Amino acid sequence: MTKFKHIVSIILIFCSFISIAANSSQDKKVPNEINVGLATGDAKVLSTYFNQNVELVVLDNDNVYSKAQAQQIVTNFFSKFPPIEKNAFSIIHDSGKENAQYVIGRLKTEKGDFRVYLLLKQNDGKQYIHVLRIEQQ
Incomplete structure (x- = not known):
């Protein structure tokens, strides 16, 4: 009987680890509005996730911009x-830890494909874009 209890304990511990891993990966999920903003070309939606200052690299623009300036450049x-x-x-890929996450994606436009890099940091329960790079592939 002790062998059976040992096996049950191992199974319960394993299930706990799976549950913790599943919950932590859900925490790292990119907000859908960011995906929609990029997919539809809606800079206004995207800018609602911009931090007050955003490191932005979009074509010839490479600097730290205010939220309003960044929205205009992305528009x-x-x-x-x-x-x-x-x-x-x-x-294409996303990863991160506790309060920070990075995302690499592909944006298909009428004039070619672009690689998109995002760095998101969580503050007061909401994720904010701190870095946005849009580079031609």
Whole structure:
């Protein structure tokens, strides 16, 4: 009987680890509005997740900008390079730890594909974009 209890204990511990891993990966999920903003070329939606200052690299713009300036630069980008379809943005890789996450994705536009890098940091329960890079592939 003790062998059976030992096996049950091991199974319970294993299930606990799986549950913890599943919950922590859900915490790291990129907010859907960020995906939608990139996929539809909606800089206004995207900017609701911008930190007060954003490190932005978009074509010739490479600097730290205020939230309003960053929104204008991204708006200009999307006016020149509109996404080709509703699901034009796809995540290739994402990872992170506790309060920080990075995302690498692909954005398909009418004038070519772009690689998108995001650094998100959590503050007061909400994720904010601290770094956004949009580079031609």
